[in-house]
Amino acid sequence: MRSINPKDFTKATRGTSREINRQIVLTLIRTHQPVSRADLARLMETNRANITLLVKELLDEELVREGARGSLRVPGRKPTFLYINSDKGVAVGLDVRASRTFMMITDSIGKQIGEIVSFPTKFEPDEFVASLGWQVRKALREVGVAPSCDGIGVVFPGMVDRESGIVINAPKLGWKNVHLIEMLEKEFEGTEIHLENSGRACALSQIWSTRGDVNGQNDSVFVSVSDGVGVGVVINGELMRGKHNTAGEFGHVPLSIDGPQCSCGAHGCWEAYISNFATLSRYFGRDISRRQPETIETVDFTIEDLIRRARGGDSKALTALHSAARYLGLGLASVINAIDPSFIYIGGEITEAWDLIESQVREAVAERTLTRELGKTTIRIVPAIEYPRLRGAIALVTAPAFAAPKVA
Amino acid sequence: MRSINPKDFTKATRGTSREINRQIVLTLIRTHQPVSRADLARLMETNRANITLLVKELLDEELVREGARGSLRVPGRKPTFLYINSDKGVAVGLDVRASRTFMMITDSIGKQIGEIVSFPTKFEPDEFVASLGWQVRKALREVGVAPSCDGIGVVFPGMVDRESGIVINAPKLGWKNVHLIEMLEKEFEGTEIHLENSGRACALSQIWSTRGDVNGQNDSVFVSVSDGVGVGVVINGELMRGKHNTAGEFGHVPLSIDGPQCSCGAHGCWEAYISNFATLSRYFGRDISRRQPETIETVDFTIEDLIRRARGGDSKALTALHSAARYLGLGLASVINAIDPSFIYIGGEITEAWDLIESQVREAVAERTLTRELGKTTIRIVPAIEYPRLRGAIALVTAPAFAAPKVA
DNA sequence: CCGACGTTGGTCGAATAATCCAACTTTTGT
């Protein structure tokens, strides 16, 4: 039950009904392809005539293409399958991380083209933009589709305001109030640039995933545990962005207000307990969270090494992981109590040790959630191989074409 | 940018456009009345002809009525003012609290009829339902509108699942898994019963308020500080309800996981720091949070007494309030970091001391919010005299008629 | 005082465009 904002609403015009049904058809083709007109009519519980007209419009716009005829076991005319016409579009996704920047190129529905490449991240904004320009152009030449692309999605580790395009604070790169979009728009003249925070981008990757088993479409939360803790919240199929485009910072909700100091300056944030640094610090029994950003990623011992040692029988390593697991679960309980999502997705390096830590996480979740039902909230691991950040970056570019129209 | 859920969507039919515009017209009449057709056409940026047709439909359905002609300063035909036809509907709102239950009767747009009455809350479910039945019928007879009403909204202090109608846990009444709606539906045969948690009901009262200065329509949070801490979150003009209808329990997000024990069983919840009991406990220097529910409300010393003493110069009382203020602010910072709302509304007895505590609250908020902008998030006090819980109960009944249609 | 005039509110009717329904053609296995 949504209220209509009397100061900001969208009235229905003659074309509104068609626009709605058009987007539904597009969505159904995207998620069910290959699919025939008759299938669409059944899925939408409408008659085939209407589908014919809607599809005709989409074919004219070259958003959809007809493919091979399908085959039926039963007598009757064979269906003509419909596909999203993905040849036309090219999207670039960039995942900026403290050490390296990763890049993926896809077609207009997010199907990967070529290999994922990576290159060192420059810390100086001007150099950063120039290197991005060079790398993106090179990659586009190599996949041989076009010298340009439909849009570039950039996922940034830190607080960003995607509307103004300003990086508010990225401690890992040492950036504050950098007007990144303006710079990138100058570098890639005429190309749309989208900027998003890493936690929210990961959530986007689940909303717009076409994998059948992914159901992040209604209410879900993505928790990305890495150098920091990024959280993206999906409510009603829409990413929660907030007034200042900074919603979702559950990483800085405290476990204990006088706990260890966090990179944000406050004490006892969830992030200060479960970030990779925090876990490594506990293993080494000393505080490494105060290192300078430049040296953080060059530390020779990573969380992956820790997991390897734990698997190898290092009981101290296992204890450090279990400790992180407990704090992870306690924080997840807060997220669950606050949002009550249908799914929680967890990404980050620590998920590689999920078999070692799952029971500790679930136990801590059950301990602090308010009801038994909440304690049983589905938790799914998103492995690094699925590149949720890059997929989210791509979604920034490709998703708008499939989004529901704003109405009422 | 919302994604369309391919497993659960609503296609546009012939009537969809009209339905959308109809609800917009209704909303505009509700919020702008008295208003003329020409005004509506200007507000909706459409032509007057369309408004005429839409209004004609609403007049036929007797949802809207024409009133006196307005007067203009300028030459020209006088407008005929339109009003929501509120004579027809009667809504009952019930605010169940540990000590007493409050009742308000309104017309179909939430305008109060008669006086607000209260009666003691029965703790035994069967007696509770019977007493509600008696009191509601008596009150309806007294206001003399009708023996029945359109619907009854019940706000309950505890966890409720409004869909199944079950009170999951209400520690203050000692209820667990009581199928309240079923019992009430038997008592008020044929009348719609709506059940909601108190924090979320307060948020509803702001969404559906017609006061011009209330802008809770998009993203806002209502924090109700009383015996417990109830929180309602509004995202995109819609109350966040969650998978199990328990979303918004920020009251049990911890400030310190090894802090004082909370009524929920866990340690260090926000509620355990800022509930009225917690504040009184700090004043008396002892733990009164473990009292049995039956005796809690019969304690002779209330938070209002504490505020009176603080105003009277009792420095220990002021210190207790300031301490509560600081914890309130620290928790609000978490809410702001997580949700990034446009507004935060605060209700509850402690708001009567807002002049004494505001600076401490704001300081604590600024201390833990991630950006300067977040630290400046608007905080508004909702005084008890506005009866947000009762207004929320009423909204449960009256709002559906004005809600945006579900589309796409 | 009074009627022409301009302005505003509200309505009517034709044009356009959407869904909806039924009938139709095309294709294909049996």
Added chain:
DNA sequence: ACAAAAGTTGGATTATTCGACCAACGTCGG
């Protein structure tokens, strides 16, 4: 040959949209 399924076509209905029209009312010049 026939039935069944896919896809198309055209008429019915119903929505917004636009222009023109009528009604009501203050102003102003005589």
